[in-house]
Amino acid sequence: MSSPPTPVEERTSRTQGSQSPVIVFEDVSIAFQEKQVLDGISVRLPRGETKAIFGVAGSGKSTILKMAIGLLKPDAGRIYLLGEEVTQKPEEELFELRSKVGIVFQESALFDSLTVRENVAFRLMEKHDLSEEEIERRVREALSFVELENTIDMFPSELSGGMRRRVAIARAIITQPEVLLYDSPTGGLDPITSTTIVELIVKQRDVYKTSSLLVTHRLQDAFIMATHYFDRKANQMRPLPPGEHGEVPMSFLILRDGKVILDGDAAELAHSKDEYIREFIS
Amino acid sequence: MELTSPTEFALETVAAVQEYSILAARAIGGLFRRPRYFADIVYQADLIGFGSLPIVVLTGLFTGAVLALNSAHTLQRFGSLSLIGQLVSVGMVTELGPVLTGLMVAGRNSSGMASELGSMVVTEQIDAMRALGTDPMKKLVTPRVVATIFMLFFLTIISDLLGLIGGGIVSTIIFGMDSHQYWSSAWQALVFQDVFTGLTKPLLFGFIIATVGCYYGLSARGGTQGVGRATTQAVVASSVFILLVDFFATKFLMAVFGYR
Numbered sequence: 001m002s003s004p005p006t007p008v009e010e011r012t013s014r015t016q017g018s019q020s021p022v023i024v025f026e027d028v029s030i031a032f033q034e035k036q037v038l039d040g041i042s043v044r045l046p047r048g049e050t051k052a053i054f055g056v057a058g059s060g061k062s063t064i065l066k067m068a069i070g071l072l073k074p075d076a077g078r079i080y081l082l083g084e085e086v087t088q089k090p091e092e093e094l095f096e097l098r099s100k101v102g103i104v105f106q107e108s109a110l111f112d113s114l115t116v117r118e119n120v121a122f123r124l125m126e127k128h129d130l131s132e133e134e135i136e137r138r139v140r141e142a143l144s145f146v147e148l149e150n151t152i153d154m155f156p157s158e159l160s161g162g163m164r165r166r167v168a169i170a171r172a173i174i175t176q177p178e179v180l181l182y183d184s185p186t187g188g189l190d191p192i193t194s195t196t197i198v199e200l201i202v203k204q205r206d207v208y209k210t211s212s213l214l215v216t217h218r219l220q221d222a223f224i225m226a227t228h229y230f231d232r233k234a235n236q237m238r239p240l241p242p243g244e245h246g247e248v249p250m251s252f253l254i255l256r257d258g259k260v261i262l263d264g265d266a267a268e269l270a271h272s273k274d275e276y277i278r279e280f281i282s
Numbered sequence: 283m284e285l286t287s288p289t290e291f292a293l294e295t296v297a298a299v300q301e302y303s304i305l306a307a308r309a310i311g312g313l314f315r316r317p318r319y320f321a322d323i324v325y326q327a328d329l330i331g332f333g334s335l336p337i338v339v340l341t342g343l344f345t346g347a348v349l350a351l352n353s354a355h356t357l358q359r360f361g362s363l364s365l366i367g368q369l370v371s372v373g374m375v376t377e378l379g380p381v382l383t384g385l386m387v388a389g390r391n392s393s394g395m396a397s398e399l400g401s402m403v404v405t406e407q408i409d410a411m412r413a414l415g416t417d418p419m420k421k422l423v424t425p426r427v428v429a430t431i432f433m434l435f436f437l438t439i440i441s442d443l444l445g446l447i448g449g450g451i452v453s454t455i456i457f458g459m460d461s462h463q464y465w466s467s468a469w470q471a472l473v474f475q476d477v478f479t480g481l482t483k484p485l486l487f488g489f490i491i492a493t494v495g496c497y498y499g500l501s502a503r504g505g506t507q508g509v510g511r512a513t514t515q516a517v518v519a520s521s522v523f524i525l526l527v528d529f530f531a532t533k534f535l536m537a538v539f540g541y542r
Contacts, residue, residue: 066409069413071409071412071413091412091417092417094412095412095415095416095417096415098412098413098414098415099414099415101413103410103413105406105409105410105413106406107405107406109405109406109407109409109410110407110410111402111407111410111411112405112407122414122416123414123415126317126414126415126416128317171414
């Protein structure tokens with residue numbers, strides 16, 4: 001386990017990260033039923049950074065996440081994940097690469113016929129090389145990270161929406177993936193549960209330095225991530241000291257009409273002169 | 283209702299055939315690549331095989347009984363009631379056993395597979411599985427195909443046997459035939475070709491039931507309504523395919539054995 005992150009560490013991490021992007025989109029386009037959803041976008045996710053993606057419904061936010069791991073193929077352009085091009089790889093060759101990535105789906109997408117234990121352990125059980133004791137230990141560790149150890153024998157249908165999202169996060173992080181993709185993890189949740197999930201994402205970012213793409217409609221969640229860090233000693237999220245905002249590895253990407261209209265940090269977002277962006281953040 | 287142009291319909295049909303062929307090929311290919319999901323095969327075998335046993339028992343028993351009942355009247359007219367065992371055994375083993383068992387299992391399991399996998403598609407569970415690094419073809423389709431083929435083979439044998447018993451009950455109780463005569467006639471009428479034909483068909487039907495059910499399930503679109511549609515289509519398509527394949531398989535096997 002690494003020591004609690006400080007703004008200085010995060011700044012260093014960000015500088016290093018810019019040299020080795022974990023996800024690269026090069027001139028990527030995709031259309032659904034003749035509607036151009038993404039039109040030649042180019043995006044880079046540096047190592048250790050969390051990038052929040054915004055846009056109106058149907059602007060292609062979730063599509064970006066699915067394309068990043070090859071669940072969807074673009075009509076044009078190239079996509080690199082952890083240095084490997086996913087665009088041309090056949091499905092069979094992508095499974096190994098995907099095992100290095102965790103994803104939290106919009107509606108959690110937990111396997112409803114499996115218990116919480118089996119859901120969280122799914123990836124470990126598929127590896128067939130770990131003992132049952134080791135799997136149990138790691139499942140409990142992942143569930144304690146999301147503070148849901150007591151739900152281990154329950155089925156997803158017995159959990160609330162917020163609990164399901166947290167189980168989905170536990171399932172995504174159990175193998176400590178290099179990249180995490182969150183698809184509207186706080187969508188439709190009450191503010192308290194949303195804050196709990198934001199805290200988990202910040203914890204994952206600051207404690208494990210995981211690179212992540214985060215799709216969200218809630219600008220306030222992304223701002224909390226940009227202005228807070230996770231204090232491991234206190235085991236809670238704390239606001240950054242005044243004057244150090246923008247020092248956490250956090251950036252923003254805004255989509256409009258299939259194009260990227262902003263890709264920058266909190267300061268660039270706050271000082272943008274673009275009318276659409278001003279309206280978006282107001 | 284929106285009308286589809288003939289070109290669009292043809293393209294959609296070709297695409298569907300292509301997708302089905304890929305699914306079927308990957309389901310078979312999954313057998314030869316690791317990891318192998320033996321536990322899932324056993325689970326599915328229990329679900330498909332043991333779960334279908336009551337309907338197969340009833341279908342077999344009553345089909346044999348009604349076959350004996352209907353043919354007995356005709357045979358009596360020619361004074362050939364003793365042939366009833368022969369007629370029931372050949373009819374059940376070569377045709378009615380495999381086809382009716384296939385149709386029953388298709389109705390129960392093809393729909394079950396389509397609805398289960400369809401629900402997984404619309405709730406993004408299939409995408410989640412792919413994202414977690416597991417091939418849904420290997421994890422979900424291959425075990426269902428293997429289990430259905432394996433279990434349908436034995437279910438057909440059970441159905442054949444029950445059909446013979448049903449025919450025997452009708453022959454002895456209603457028509458007063460000697461049971462020893464019935465069973466000897468039934469046994470002696472069967473030749474290798476009949477048994478081979480009757481036991482080859484469930485292998486083909488099992489493959490059809492599982493692949494068609496999985497194909498429609500994995501192609502489901504449009505929420506719960508889409509799942510319902512996929513379920514119906516799976517039952518209709520697998521039943522029709524069973525009847526079509528039955529004809530061609532029978533014709534082919536007759537040509538191979540060079541008889542009748």
